[in-house]
Amino acid sequence: MGHKVDWAGLPARIIEGTPAWALAVTAGAVLVTLLLVGYLTWSRLTARQAQRELHRRELLTLQAQGKPLPAEPLRMDPKPLLGGIAVSLYGLWGFARGTLDLPMFFAVGFVSMFDVLELRLFSLMYKSATRDQGWTPQLRLLQATAWAFVGASALANIAHAPNAVAAPFMALMPIGAAWVIELDLRRALAGKQVEETAQQGTKPGPFRLAGLLWRRLWAWGFRKSGLDVTDRADEMVRRARARDAADASYALRKALKEQERLEEVLQDAPVSRGKGKVSPERKQLTVLNRELEKKIRPKAQAALEMADTQDPEQGLQLMQRMAWLTRADDVALLDYGPDSPAMELLEELNIAANAEFIKSRKRAQEEEKKAADAEAASKEAVAEREVAEKRLEELKKALEEAGKEAEETARKAAEEREAEEKRLKALREERALLESSDATSAQLYQKTAEELEGLKNQLAGLQKERSQLGDSYAQLQKQAQEASEKALRLEGEHETLRVRLERLQDERTRFENEAREAAKKAQEARDEAEAAGKELARLQEELLAKRPVPARSGGVPKVRATLDADTKKQEDPTRAQVADIYRNLPEDKKALRGRSLAREIADASDGVLKMETVRKSHISDELLAEYDQRPGVPGPREEADAPQDTGQ
Numbered sequence: 001m002g003h004k005v006d007w008a009g010l011p012a013r014i015i016e017g018t019p020a021w022a023l024a025v026t027a028g029a030v031l032v033t034l035l036l037v038g039y040l041t042w043s044r045l046t047a048r049q050a051q052r053e054l055h056r057r058e059l060l061t062l063q064a065q066g067k068p069l070p071a072e073p074l075r076m077d078p079k080p081l082l083g084g085i086a087v088s089l090y091g092l093w094g095f096a097r098g099t100l101d102l103p104m105f106f107a108v109g110f111v112s113m114f115d116v117l118e119l120r121l122f123s124l125m126y127k128s129a130t131r132d133q134g135w136t137p138q139l140r141l142l143q144a145t146a147w148a149f150v151g152a153s154a155l156a157n158i159a160h161a162p163n164a165v166a167a168p169f170m171a172l173m174p175i176g177a178a179w180v181i182e183l184d185l186r187r188a189l190a191g192k193q194v195e196e197t198a199q200q201g202t203k204p205g206p207f208r209l210a211g212l213l214w215r216r217l218w219a220w221g222f223r224k225s226g227l228d229v230t231d232r233a234d235e236m237v238r239r240a241r242a243r244d245a246a247d248a249s250y251a252l253r254k255a256l257k258e259q260e261r262l263e264e265v266l267q268d269a270p271v272s273r274g275k276g277k278v279s280p281e282r283k284q285l286t287v288l289n290r291e292l293e294k295k296i297r298p299k300a301q302a303a304l305e306m307a308d309t310q311d312p313e314q315g316l317q318l319m320q321r322m323a324w325l326t327r328a329d330d331v332a333l334l335d336y337g338p339d340s341p342a343m344e345l346l347e348e349l350n351i352a353a354n355a356e357f358i359k360s361r362k363r364a365q366e367e368e369k370k371a372a373d374a375e376a377a378s379k380e381a382v383a384e385r386e387v388a389e390k391r392l393e394e395l396k397k398a399l400e401e402a403g404k405e406a407e408e409t410a411r412k413a414a415e416e417r418e419a420e421e422k423r424l425k426a427l428r429e430e431r432a433l434l435e436s437s438d439a440t441s442a443q444l445y446q447k448t449a450e451e452l453e454g455l456k457n458q459l460a461g462l463q464k465e466r467s468q469l470g471d472s473y474a475q476l477q478k479q480a481q482e483a484s485e486k487a488l489r490l491e492g493e494h495e496t497l498r499v500r501l502e503r504l505q506d507e508r509t510r511f512e513n514e515a516r517e518a519a520k521k522a523q524e525a526r527d528e529a530e531a532a533g534k535e536l537a538r539l540q541e542e543l544l545a546k547r548p549v550p551a552r553s554g555g556v557p558k559v560r561a562t563l564d565a566d567t568k569k570q571e572d573p574t575r576a577q578v579a580d581i582y583r584n585l586p587e588d589k590k591a592l593r594g595r596s597l598a599r600e601i602a603d604a605s606d607g608v609l610k611m612e613t614v615r616k617s618h619i620s621d622e623l624l625a626e627y628d629q630r631p632g633v634p635g636p637r638e639e640a641d642a643p644q645d646t647g648q
Contacts, residue, residue, distance in 0.1 A: 076126040076181060084177040088115050091157035091170050099159055114153040115174065121146035122181050134189050143182070150178045242314050245307035246321035248300040253326070255296050259288055336536035343529035364511035371504040378497040385490040392483040395476070402476045406469050413462055420455070427451055 092114055096107035125142045157170035262285040269279065308314045330345060431448070 076123050076184075084173045085115060085119070087170070088153055088157060088174040088177065091160045091173070092153060095156040095160040114149055114156070118146055118149045118153065118174070118178060121149070122178070125182075126185060129185060129189060131188060147178065150174050238308065238311075238314060239317060241303070241307045242309075242317035243321055245300075245303040245309070246318050246325065248296075248303040249318075249322060250325045252292075252296050252300040255288060255292055259285065259292065262288065336533060336540065340533045340537065343526055343533060364508060364515050367504060367508040367511050371501065371508050374497060374501040374504050378494065378501055381490060381494040381497050385487070385494055388483065388487045388490050392480075392487050395480045395483045399476045399480050402473055406473055409465070409469055413466070416462070420458070424455075 089111060092111045093107060096102045096110040097104075100107075100110070102110055121142055125139060125146070128136075128142070129139055153174040154171040157173060158167045161167035161170045262281050265281045266279070266285065269281070307318060309318055327345070334340070334345060
């Protein structure tokens with residue numbers, strides 16, 4: 001870089017300082033190289049043309065045989081992007097020669113390691129991609145490698161850019177070219193996503209740690225936002241509206257409960273005789289009523305109106321969230337010991353599964369009803385078809401009888417015609433005899449006219465009878481044709497009803513399977529809840545067993561004697577009383593049910609305090625001390641009352 005090369009006079013200096021034989025050899029080598037490159041190019045084009053012709057013939061053969069045509073192989077076409085690739089190559093060349101100060105030979109290798117290798121990787125992606133398999137892990141690896149080289153090429157172009165304005169445009173050249181090349185591949189493989197399966201025996205490392213942290217970061221963002229990664233944009237909006245409606249309804253519920261509590265307090269409070277004095281509860285009630293009318297209730301109404309609760313899915317979302325919001329205290333204060341009601345509460349909260357099960361059962365019942373109706377209609381169609389077939393058989397028999405009668409009538413008419421011909425022949429012979437016997441012409445004419453008149457009357461009668469028989473035969477044919485058309489129509493209706501019955505039976509089977517699956521899932525949820533309850537009971541028993549028992553506590557030792565005796569009983573009426581009293585308590589008083597319920601059971605048990613009552617109600621030490629002071633309550637002997645103590 002210390003001196004500037006004079007490129008203008010370089011050809012003249014080369015020609016003047018080079019021998020003639022060297023120039024001839026160089027020209028010959030260049031010519032041979034050009035011929036070799038041309039031959040290789042021509043042979044490659046010929047091979048491609050032959051391959052395309054073979055592929056076209058195979059397609060024609062498969063089309064003639066009626067077989068499905070194979071998918072056309074994917075091909076990369078970088079010709080429209082030669083401009084961007086050339087600019088990227090120029091930037092890489094300048095970076096290699098100017099920034100890295102590499103010699104020309106090594107600069108060629110440096111450039112080939114980026115843009116040329118990128119084109120090679122994209123070409124391999126097109127060759128290995130198939131429309132049936134989609135984005136395979138190998139294809140993803142090639143894509144990641146190619147885009148890594150594209151990023152490095154973009155950084156090199158930024159470093160070689162002459163100023164800050166040109167830097168983004170220089171970086172855009174390799175990125176835009178690579179993106180346009182990949183667009184065609186993405187279009188061909190659209191919708192073909194292969195699930196990534198976890199590799200067995202994967203070793204931990206920094207790259208795997210970075211990938212897991214990246215996924216965990218996005219999962220945390222989705223969890224904080226309350227979004228589901230499987231939802232579409234419209235589903236996210238609908239779910240958010242259902243959550244907003246549930247939150248607004250819950251706020252309205254709390255306000256109404258607070259209003260009810262304040263009204264009860266004001267009703268029970270004594271009337272103040274002082275003038276101008278307003279109790280704090282009345283002030284709170286006034287403020288609460290104002291907020292209810294102006295803010296809380298209109299907000300809940302608007303949220304419910306926007307939630308599209310007429311859609312069953314939206315209604316389920318609303319009810320599910322309301323169930324968790326209103327029953328959160330029950331879940332927090334739930335007893336997880338033996339015979340815990342956790343499973344029942346879990347079933348009550350699982351509104352979606354119960355609704356889906358009920359919906360599946362209703363659909364199955366509706367489909368069973370439709371199938372029964374279709375089967376009844378099919379039976380009616382079969383009965384009508386049988387009646388039509390019987391009618392058709394009767395018409396066929398009547399047609400055969402009419403045909404026989406017509407044949408018999410035709411035979412009789414032929415016999416009568418033959419008899420008339422014989423009679424005419426006899427009359428002709430008689431006429432000949434009369435003419436030969438010198439009868440007068442008048443007598444002959446009169447006799448002949450009488451005979452002709454009789455023959456005309458007979459012929460008219462025969463024609464009338466023939467027309468009547470023809471009308472009867474045509475009417476019978478028309479009735480037979482109508483019966484045949486009716487039989488065909490009934491057969492078509494029967495086939496349609498049969499197909500509909502089969503479809504309804506398939507749908508009924510599918511809905512029954514869905515109902516069984518929903519019942520199976522509900523049973524699995526119950527089993528899991530039972531297992532969790534048993535595990536919690538076991539852990540609680542272990543904790544109780546490991547908890548140190550003091551030598552003397554106020555009131556507890558006297559109660560312990562009845563606890564050991566009561567655990568042996570199979571039936572415990574106090575436990576049923578606890579459950580009944582707990583179910584009848586209002587929502588806002590269930591949080592305080594432990595101590596008050598224990599006092600009620602202690603007052604009603606006639607000096608006998610049950611073990612289940614102690615466990616369910618969480619009796620405090622103060623209550624046990626109060627219970628300990630009751631007369632007639634037995635207590636175990638303490639250490640002070642032991643025999644060894646008395647002996648001293």
